[in-house]
Amino acid sequence: MSTPGSQPPALDSQAIAFIGGGNMARSLIAGLVSRGTPPGSIRVAEPVEALRTALHADYGVATFADASEATAGAPVWVFAVKPQVMRTVCKTVADAAAADPLIVSIAAGITSTQLDRWLGDGRAVVRTMPNTPALLGAGITGLFANPRVDADQRTLAERILATAGETVWIADEALMDAVTAVSGSGPAYAFLLAEAMQAAGEAQGLPADTARTLAAQTLLGAARMLVESGESAEVLRKRVTSPGGTTQAAIETFEAGGFRALVADAIEAATRRGRELSAAND
Numbered sequence: 001m002s003t004p005g006s007q008p009p010a011l012d013s014q015a016i017a018f019i020g021g022g023n024m025a026r027s028l029i030a031g032l033v034s035r036g037t038p039p040g041s042i043r044v045a046e047p048v049e050a051l052r053t054a055l056h057a058d059y060g061v062a063t064f065a066d067a068s069e070a071t072a073g074a075p076v077w078v079f080a081v082k083p084q085v086m087r088t089v090c091k092t093v094a095d096a097a098a099a100d101p102l103i104v105s106i107a108a109g110i111t112s113t114q115l116d117r118w119l120g121d122g123r124a125v126v127r128t129m130p131n132t133p134a135l136l137g138a139g140i141t142g143l144f145a146n147p148r149v150d151a152d153q154r155t156l157a158e159r160i161l162a163t164a165g166e167t168v169w170i171a172d173e174a175l176m177d178a179v180t181a182v183s184g185s186g187p188a189y190a191f192l193l194a195e196a197m198q199a200a201g202e203a204q205g206l207p208a209d210t211a212r213t214l215a216a217q218t219l220l221g222a223a224r225m226l227v228e229s230g231e232s233a234e235v236l237r238k239r240v241t242s243p244g245g246t247t248q249a250a251i252e253t254f255e256a257g258g259f260r261a262l263v264a265d266a267i268e269a270a271t272r273r274g275r276e277l278s279a280a281n282d
């Protein structure tokens with residue numbers, strides 16, 4: 001994993017083409033530009049005009065309606081479209097992929113083998129799974145490289161994703177669906193917990209804005225303790241839980257309701273869905 005808190009070096013002016021300029025691409029572009037990548041070296045293909053206009057206005061990047069215009073001559077292509085359209089999108093740029101750019105994908109489920117096949121075979125592919133805190137440089141990305149990716153390309157892919165936060169290489173691509181289930185989708189689980197805590201606080205009589213602030217700041221503080229203390233989640237939990245106190249009453253209620261099994265089922269469902277996205281869009 002990259003060193004927590006370290007600032008990745010700015011990327012040079014090597015062109016990076018994004019195919020897809022939606023939510024995740026925007027987060028990654030924000031990270032690249034804020035860490036010093038020249039906006040003029042970022043070329044984004046996005047069919048929705050309003051998104052192109054906003055990306056150019058906010059970050060100064062070059063935008064195009066057509067993928068082949070964005071990818072022309074770029075040595076790195078980042079595919080940031082939905083899994084459901086990935087095959088079709090790859091086919092539109094497969095001929096140009098013969099120039100052998102480094103292919104980076106952020107799509108859930110879609111495998112490096114599928115990308116390689118759709119882009120003409122023999123391509124260097126890094127399959128990645130970032131998450132939305134990338135927008136703040138507080139994300140984490142799992143990366144898998146196929147055998148065609150050389151050491152320089154691994155470094156380049158890691159430097160691109162490191163502008164979004166931490167990075168971790170995954171040796172076995174089959175585990176990328178579990179990465180997706182834990183950290184790719186994970187921010188939504190934290191937001192769901194925040195929603196539930198806020199609603200429950202309101203039900204106990206707290207004003208809505210107070211309940212929101214209490215829930216949000218508590219999740220932030222707890223996450224910082226997890227990352228910065230070096231202690232396990234279990235040890236940190238036990239330190240909050242005074243015998244016979246309020247936390248014990250809550251934790252026993254969670255355990256009695258099957259909280260751990262529910263989380264395991266949810267992560268298994270997300271992992272399975274990743275595999276289904278691969279099979280359904282082949």
Ligand SMILES: NC(=O)C1=CN([C@@H]2O[C@H](COP(=O)(O)OP(=O)(O)OC[C@H]3O[C@@H](n4cnc5c(N)ncnc54)[C@H](O)[C@@H]3O)[C@@H](O)[C@H]2O)C=CC1
Pocket residue numbers: 019020021022023024025045046047048051067080081082083085089106107108129130131132184185
């Ligand atoms: N949203 C998230 O939290 C995360 C999403 N991902 C992955 O990122 C990818 C994109 O997801 P989002 O950004 O959330 O979706 P999104 O829908 O916001 O962005 C996808 C963009 O691709 C564009 N697009 C469609 N066809 C295109 C084409 N032919 N050429 C160029 N662009 C085209 C769409 O107009 C859209 O703006 C997905 O594959 C998803 O699995 C990965 C990690 C986290």
Ligand SMILES: O=C(O)[C@@H]1CCC=N1
Pocket residue numbers: 108180184185
């Ligand atoms: O929900 C999804 O499919 C995407 C991938 C990870 C987060 N969002």
